[in-house]
Amino acid sequence: MYVTTDPSEAKQIDPLEMPTLCPGAMAASNPWVAGPDHQASCGFPGELVDNWQEKAIEKMGELLGKYRSLKVYLDSCVKCGACTDKCHYFLGTGDPKNMPVARQDLLRKVYRRYFTLAGKWFPSLVGAEDLTEEVLNDWYTYFHQCSQCRRCSVFCPYGIDTAEISMAGREILDHIGKGQKYCNEIIGKVHTIGNNLGLRPNALRSTLEGLEEDIEDDIGVPVKLPLDVKGADILLVTPSADFFAEPHIDGLIGYAKVFHAAGASWTISSFASEAANFGMFIGSYENMRQISLRIRQAALDLGVKRIVFGECGHAWRVAYSFLNTLAGPFDFLDPRYPVPQHICEYTWDLIEQGKLQFDKSKNDHIKLTFHDSCNVARATRMGDMPGGQFEIPRNILKTVCNHYFDMPADTIKEATFCCGGGGGLLTDELMDLRKKGSSPRMKALQTVQQEHGVTHMAAICAICKTQFSKVMPDYGFERDSILSVHQLVSNAIILEAPHDEE
């Protein structure tokens, strides 16, 4: 564990420290391009089409007519500079094209050239440029250095959201045959198998059965993880990482224990065995819709009354903000509950009703902080009140853990930093970018480590958990310093052992 003894050093760590500008610093950071099979599985051309320039402009025109956000944001920026120091990738790399406004300008300069009077008549005056191969390569490079975390949109006086721009950029790239392998391969797996991992129903069933045995061996209580149970009350949709990765799986065990303690009837679906929806990352309404419709179909086939989502950041965004749009209306579900619900809402409701019992001392070896996952914080809500997405997870953690400390106020809640691996960038070839992009969050964590002796950080996002377990060692933390929120619930929850019937 990283320990600093010199107290003066504590003041030297500044999560918001401004880098010096290094033009081109990240120009070589490119994710692998999708091959023809992966492109085809999402409905995109297999390789860069011959008339890509014409097709790209045509697609841009189409998107301008379909998305008010794109139109308004490309027109409204005044280059005030408010966003320039807000992106974690800029703070971590110093590459000026990672300033949100500069990232937007990559698309904006082409928009101006082909769609505005000023750009047609006075291109150099307003910074309008033709769509050249160089510009295209910049699009691919820098739209894959945006994790769509929306931090810039909080600080923009017009609410310009760079995520909307990078999504449009990726949508154009996909339609001219230059998609990103990581996202498109995963989307293909969801369309054919039902989850990002490509885990088939039998494998999923044996995984869940193995987990049931582990839990019973561990605590002597037969906690179940039901699969494809028709007539169950609750459908749990959770990221497939929860089925195999650490610390995700400990979160899944936590959900199961909560359901068990509540005596709930619940099930996982093998058909919709994925909460994540990478269709959002590539800005594809159609792919996002197809993935969402699997959840609707699973809910109908199983005849459930409620849908609950597991811990996953952008999944909760698609679920909370888009699911009703993409796959609603959900009038066939129990109207007494919001559709969908977050597992944290579910657990917190039970805690408030006094239905869960905890032994907080089980987490006494942990001094905890909480990482607000970007998409949960800035693109969703939990509970009835705005800001519930900040309070409910913290309330749960404070219920199950005695030692809780927040990171500096300008790095949490609506100002939270992305983990550095969101938005479809959680792929090994982008590891350099991921490590640099995580630095503001890691520095914020170091400050509470020094001030309060914080040992662990909890998160409610599968991507955050994977990303942190990879990058934490670079910042002096053990890779298991990142925990699932429901892992802490799982540690502390008291379940009654069954009475011996003999």
Next chain:
Amino acid sequence: MLTTIYACLFYVATVVLVVGFANRIRQFAMTPAPLKIPTMPAPTTKTGVAFRLFREVAFFESLFKSNKWIWVFGWVFHMALAVVLIRHLRYFVHPVPEVLAFVQPFGVLAAFAMVAGLAGLWARRFVVERVRYISRPSDHLMLALLMGIGLSGMMMKFVAHTDIVAVKAFFLGLMRFSIQPIPADPILLVHLTLVAVLMIVFPFSKLVHSAGVFFSPTRNQVDNSREVRHLAPWAAKLEADRAR
């Protein structure tokens, strides 16, 4: 001759401004927002959204969170500009209502504040490396235009007075389609030319941010996606393939 040129200039500028800006607003309004994307935490009611937009427009709330220097220069400039514009209404109404007479002394102060705010914003484009990187010639030109308007206006107040009675007669005449002579005062003509250029450029430039802020989905949407189904017309058409 001079009078005819300026009369034509202002008729053209007014038409370009009104038609161009209305057209831009129409484009913003007609383009659907297919998904709920308010930047959270967001208001859960329409009243709450109206209040959020009011805070953005009146206090520049998000900018305040971001950067106090940009906020102070930007807010001072915009508020001062608003006061100056209100003060200028006196050239378009007769008789001058008491409210406008009351604003008169503040308008003079506001001119200084407006120029100071502009100077601060302009200085940032040179001094702050990040802002220098994102500035284009048009960003400087826009500031030059506004600065020129402010300074030429102040010169008429504090250095070389112009015949404002004649100026008012000219503009009242324009509004009634009865052209009155314009004073051939160089500072006045510079001032009016720059204003006309600004009016013409307005709908085609980044100055449409004045409309954009009201149409920004991250700011003007209600956080109610679980309660109310939000569906764009083009997205509804995709649902033809749905069995149930």
